[in-house]
């Protein structure tokens with residue numbers, strides 16, 4: 001279709017993109033069903049697993065905040081509030097699927113199979129927290145904003161070439177979608193139809209910078225349109241919508257259709273990290289409003305209504321998590337203190353001369 005320049009109106013052109021994305025939801029904030037067909041497509045086992053994952057992760061978040069305040073760990077990026085977009089989606093992965101997490105996703109990474117003590121070591125900046133078993137299908141948490149997507153696209157292309165029946169799931173934040181790496185990653189995955197599921201955890205802030213100051217785009221899902229891939233916006237506080245969307249995206253990607261971009265509308269209840277004061281840039285009523293959308297609350301109401309959940313079940317998961325934390329702390333304490341020479345040994349497969357010299361120097365110092 002062609003158009004005469006004389007009849008072109010730039011303002012109207014932008015308006016064409018408004019309200020292009022409807023938000024997928026399955027449960028409302030009070031646990032009422034909005035999409036019965038999707039609920040019917042999920043087994044009781046799946047529904048309970050989603051809740052167990054979220055309760056465990058919320059407990060871990062609360063415990064880790066306390067441990068951080070006690071000085072037992074390094075810094076911590078709280079994830080409370082994001083359990084539907086971050087944790088429920090982990091429940092949709094299959095054995096052999098690959099996960100590319102950010103610094104906010106150590107809980108999710110643990111549910112993917114990382115021993116918790118390794119996650120704790122990672123928070124402490126201990127080199128052993130970056131050493132995963134070779135057959136563990138995940139990257140270490142990425143601190144570089146936007147840095148998850150491009151390597152994840154590479155793994156997805158590799159899986160595709162090996163004929164593996166597995167997908168790669170990568171997370172990033174809203175601010176990360178303004179980074180070049182984000183576009184390059186989704187573009188590459190699109191060109192090669194790689195089985196990459198990218199979830200944008202749109203919690204509305206990049207530290208203190210609100211989404212309105214990050215981008216002029218109406219939605220973040222529409223960024224996928226620019227590279228021609230399937231893109232969807234989902235209520236990121238709705239565990240069933242997030243879980244079912246990832247399940248569907250997985251099937252779509254494995255059928256050879258290419259990547260899917262999911263924008264999850266979510267919120268972090270706590271600070272960006274433990275050294276941040278969100279009261280300086282967020283209003284209390286905004287936080288309270290989002291707390292009414294708590295993914296655990298709506299899932300609890302829904303499951304109780306189906307007779308699949310009670311407080312004893314929830315208490316058992318909470319206790320399990322506390323026990324896991326205790327054991328992880330004990331295991332972490334057994335780890336030998338990190339040496340500077342250890343740090344230098346993991347940068348290169350074949351060490352250049354200058355690194356070899358530095359290792360030798362530090363090893364001599366460490367012996368004295």
Ligand SMILES: Cc1ncc(C[n+]2csc(CCOP(=O)(O)OP(=O)(O)O)c2C)c(N)n1
Pocket residue numbers: 104143144145146172173174175176177201203205206207272
């Ligand atoms: C390339 C890069 N620039 C800046 C930073 C500093 N930084 C750390 S977290 C952060 C905000 C990221 O926000 P978002 O992507 O929305 O994720 P969220 O922290 O909300 O999960 C910034 C700017 C960084 N780690 N990496």
